[in-house]
Amino acid sequence: MIRTILGALFTLVATAIGSSAVVIGALLRRKDTVGSIFDITPRVWGKALVWAAGIEIVVHGEEHTHGAEKMFVSNHVSLFDVPVIA
Numbered sequence: 001m002i003r004t005i006l007g008a009l010f011t012l013v014a015t016a017i018g019s020s021a022v023v024i025g026a027l028l029r030r031k032d033t034v035g036s037i038f039d040i041t042p043r044v045w046g047k048a049l050v051w052a053a054g055i056e057i058v059v060h061g062e063e064h065t066h067g068a069e070k071m072f073v074s075n076h077v078s079l080f081d082v083p084v085i086a
Contacts, residue, residue: 003054010052018045046086057084 018041025037032038050057074081 007049007052007054011049014045014048014052018042042086046083049083050080053080055080055084 021037022041025041030037072085074085
């Protein structure tokens with residue numbers, strides 16, 4: 001119960017900080033490129049939420065992806081699809 005409450009509070013704070021950073025980046029007319037605030041923020045946000053929730057990510061078939069482009073598919077078991085894929 002406590003982990004759920006702390007996870008929800010962490011999610012609210014992380015989302016507020018991340019979305020604020022992206023809005024500020026847009027207002028400053030930053031380019032949306034690899035390594036920009038628009039690229040880094042969702043990755044950090046997703047990793048932080050997955051960590052706070054204590055989720056273990058399991059990848060199936062990774063041995064078949066060396067050197068190939070990748071497509072990630074989720075099975076929609078929960079609302080954590082977005083942070084996990086981010």
